[in-house]
Each structure stands twice: as structure tokens, then as C-alpha cells.
Amino acid sequence: MNEYLSTVIFLAGFAQLGILVASSLVPLRLNWRESLAGLPRLHRQLYWTYGGYVVIGIIANGLVAIINADALAEGSTLARCVCGYIAIFWGIRLSLQLVLDVKEHLKTWWLRAGYHTLALLFTSFAAIFGYASLR
Secondary structure, three states: OHHHHHHHHHHHHHHHHHHHHHHHHHHHHOOHHHHOOOOOHHHHHHHHHHHHHHHHHHHHHHHHHHHOHHHHHHOOHHHHHHHHHHHHHHHHHHHHOOOOOOHHHOOOHHHHHHHHHHHHHHHHHHHHHHHHHHO
């Protein structure tokens, strides 16, 4: 069972890094440069700072899962805590799908498909790491 879970965690690590492709499109698709231009400089800086923290968090979660998949699957207290953190991270992001109003930005079939694919990935990450944290 640990070998299977280790493989799933390993693959989830790469999938998390794959999320960064979609993340890199957000400032462009939402036209942050123009949309945020009317805000005070500090507010614009905060958007970029928060975005940077999220990207760094995703990179860290992905690399931890890739590099330490076997250890995370073994279920030590530390491994369960790390998996719990990653599950909560993605669970929160999944819950944001319910409150963020993105309809006006999903004008093409591929944007709608991407949005639903991301929701599926967020659900998978929360489930995989949640399972690993509770077993």
C-alpha cells in the first residue's frame, strides 16, 4: 500500500507543479497591469506579493511531494502533518472555487475546461494528501 500511495504522491507533486502553467496566465488573462493601475502602489505590490507567495507555496508543495514521496507515504507524524498541510492548502483553494465569480472570464470552451480541470486537480490533491495525513 505504501508503494502505491508513494507513487500517487509523487505524481501529485508533478501535477502541482503543472498548476503553475495556469497560475502564470492569471495576471495576463485578468490584465492585472491595467486593472490594478488605479489602485495605490502599495495595493498593486500586495497583489504581486500574495501571488508570489502562492506560487512559492505550490512549488514547495510539489517539490516536497516529488522528493519525499516515500517518506510521506510511510506515515510518520511529520509526514502526516506535512500531508495535512498540503491537503488544507488545496482544500482552501478548492473552496474558493465556490465563492470566486469567474463566469465573465470563462468565455471560451478551453477556459471553461481548464477551470473544471483545475477544480478536479484541487479536489484530487486535497483527497490524496488528506488520506495520507489521516491513515
